Amino acid sequence: MIFYIIAALIAAIVTAGFSWLIRRLGAKYRLYPSIRDRDVHSTPTPRLGGVAMFLGVLAAFAVASQVSWFHLVFARPGQVVAILSAALIIVLIGVADDIWDLDWLTKLAGQIIAAGLLVWQGVQLVTVPVGVNSQGSQSSLGITVVPPVLGLVLTVGAVVLVMNAVNFIDGLDGLVTGVAIIANGVFFIYSYWLARAVGETEYFNLASLITAVLIGACAGFLPFNWHPAKLFMGDAGALLVGLLMATSAISVTGQIDPGSLQSGKLLVPALIPILLPFAILLIPILDFVLAVTRRMLAGKSPFSADRKHLHHRLLDMGHSHLQAVLIFYSWTAVVAIGVLSFLFVPWVWSLAFIVVGLAITTAVTLAPLGRSLRRATATKGSPS
Numbered sequence: 201m202i203f204y205i206i207a208a209l210i211a212a213i214v215t216a217g218f219s220w221l222i223r224r225l226g227a228k229y230r231l232y233p234s235i236r237d238r239d240v241h242s243t244p245t246p247r248l249g250g251v252a253m254f255l256g257v258l259a260a261f262a263v264a265s266q267v268s269w270f271h272l273v274f275a276r277p278g279q280v281v282a283i284l285s286a287a288l289i290i291v292l293i294g295v296a297d298d299i300w301d302l303d304w305l306t307k308l309a310g311q312i313i314a315a316g317l318l319v320w321q322g323v324q325l326v327t328v329p330v331g332v333n334s335q336g337s338q339s340s341l342g343i344t345v346v347p348p349v350l351g352l353v354l355t356v357g358a359v360v361l362v363m364n365a366v367n368f369i370d371g372l373d374g375l376v377t378g379v380a381i382i383a384n385g386v387f388f389i390y391s392y393w394l395a396r397a398v399g400e401t402e403y404f405n406l407a408s409l410i411t412a413v414l415i416g417a418c419a420g421f422l423p424f425n426w427h428p429a430k431l432f433m434g435d436a437g438a439l440l441v442g443l444l445m446a447t448s449a450i451s452v453t454g455q456i457d458p459g460s461l462q463s464g465k466l467l468v469p470a471l472i473p474i475l476l477p478f479a480i481l482l483i484p485i486l487d488f489v490l491a492v493t494r495r496m497l498a499g500k501s502p503f504s505a506d507r508k509h510l511h512h513r514l515l516d517m518g519h520s521h522l523q524a525v526l527i528f529y530s531w532t533a534v535v536a537i538g539v540l541s542f543l544f545v546p547w548v549w550s551l552a553f554i555v556v557g558l559a560i561t562t563a564v565t566l567a568p569l570g571r572s573l574r575r576a577t578a579t580k581g582s583p584s
Contacts, residue, residue, distance in 0.1 A: 201392070203269050204412040207260045211416030215256030219424045222248050223431045245429055247298045249421055250436025254291045256417040257444070258284060264409060272405045279406070282321030283447055286314035290363070290443050294436025304503035307435075308360070314443065315359035316352075323447055324355035359446040364503070365484035366442035367435060368491055371511045373427035375525050377418045379532050380441050383480035384411040384418075384448075386536040390476055391452055393543065407448040414444045427521050442484075449477040472543060479539040483510070483531055518568030530561045 226246025261284060264270045265277075274280060293310040296302055318324065328344050346354065370376045391407040418441070424431040433441075453474070478485070487510045492502040514524035534557030541550040 203264075203267060204388070204392070204408060207264050207409060208412045208416030208419070210263050211256040211260035211413045212420035213256075214259040215252050215417045215420030216423065218252035218255050219249055219421055219431055222246060222252050223424060226431070243428070245432055247432040247434035248295060248436065249424065249431045249433040250291055250294050250438070250440055252431075253417040253421055253433060253437050254287060254440055256420055257287065257413050257440070260413040260416060261409075264413075270405065270409065273409050276322070279321045279323060282317050282323065283410075283444075286317045286447075287440055287443055289314040289317070290439045291436045294434055294439045298434040298436060304501055308503070311360045311363055311439070312356060315356040318359065318447060318450075319352050319355050323450060325351045325358070325450060325453065328453070355450060358450060359443065361488065362446035362449075362481060362484070363439045363442035365481065365488035366445065367438040368488050368509060369484050369511060369528070370433065370435075370438040371509055372521060372525050372528075373429035374422060374425050375511060375528055376433065376438055376441060377422045377425050378525065378529050379483065380418045380445065381415055381422070382529060382532050383536055384415045384445065386540050387411050387445075387448060387476065387480055388415065390472070390540055390543075391448065394452065404452060407451040410444050410448040410451070414441065414448075427525070445481070449480075453477055472539065475539050476536070480532070480536045482535050483528055486510070514565070517566075518571070527561065527565055530557075530564070534558060534561055 223246055226248060230244075261280065265274050265280070289310060293302070293307055293314075297307055325346050328346055366376060366380075369379070388408055388411040391404050391411060395404040395408060421431075421433065421437070425433065491506070491509060494508060495502050495504055495506065511524055511528070514527060515521070519527065534554065538550055538554035538557060541553060
């Protein structure tokens with residue numbers, strides 16, 4: 201555990217240092233775009249924070265490669281090189297988009313190339329935790345081997361989906377950064393537990409290292425991105441976060457036999473490899489699906505920009521900037537922690553936590569509508 205903490209601290213310190221430098225250079229040389237109609241900030245702000253985050257990630261991996269404790273992670277250096285190379289491609293595309301506003305087809309092509317690079321070096325779904333193992337009269341969940349071509353398509357599609365989903369919610373100060381810290385914190389606990397309960401492998405250790413480093417990079421960047429933000433991560437940062445989250449999830453999901461997690465006759469623990477990746481990415485994926493559906497029904501490109509994302513709707517409902525961000529944090533924490541808790545506590549307590557948590561977050565989310573309805577009713581009932 202201590203080595204993961206050290207890696208996270210290195211990522212945080214390097215990210216914070218370069219964030220400070222990029223903020224100063226951005227303000228001095230006016231390295232920021234004009235404010236767009238869909239933006240919620242009113243002051244021009246540098247958008248190259250993703251570069252600082254990438255440098256933090258790179259520094260942490262460089263130090264980790266010199267620590268013998270991480271020998272399993274770097275047993276196949278080509279895999280780590282592919283991950284960092286894909287991250288570099290994504291960051292360069294994001295920086296170019298933040299400066300020149302690339303068309304969506306160019307960005308998508310770059311994302312596919314980056315995802316393909318991961319697959320080329322073995323980061324892909326070779327199995328999925330779906331199937332049945334039968335031993336006499338006993339049955340448990342098992343795995344299904346994915347044909348190579350299908351595995352390639354599924355992996356590239358999943359990586360591109362997660363990158364864009366995370367990028368889509370990057371519209372409020374501290375939103376992506378905080379959601380990523382919560383989601384990756386939960387996933388780190390999961391991957392670290394797997395390495396202890398099932399056995400250490402290069403995949404579980406790689407996932408733990410990626411999530412720890414990403415938590416550190418986000419933590420180092422958050423002080424500069426908290427409302428009112430002094431620096432934005434831009435597409436470079438959001439796509440980087442999505443890429444690394446997808447990579448860690450694929451590294452684990454494609455390598456775990458759910459039957460090893462099944463507890464007695466309870467299937468829920470065995471379903472964690474399937475449920476948890478979706479749980480930690482619930483909000484980004486939900487926003488992505490709604491946005492793509494909305495735009496295609498309107499006859500627009502699925503990647504065209506608008507001001508109808510979930511965070512925009514929270515602001516329009518009457519929530520403040522900070523309230524909207526905290527609501528996103530709450531939804532992410534309730535679902536992700538609730539799903540993970542099935543591994544550690546009786547299922548009744550986990551289910552109760554999720555139900556009560558969702559009820560509270562729903563009530564808080566819809567509170568402005570209730571206040572507006574009460575005001576409207578009071579106004580209608582008052583004498584003129």
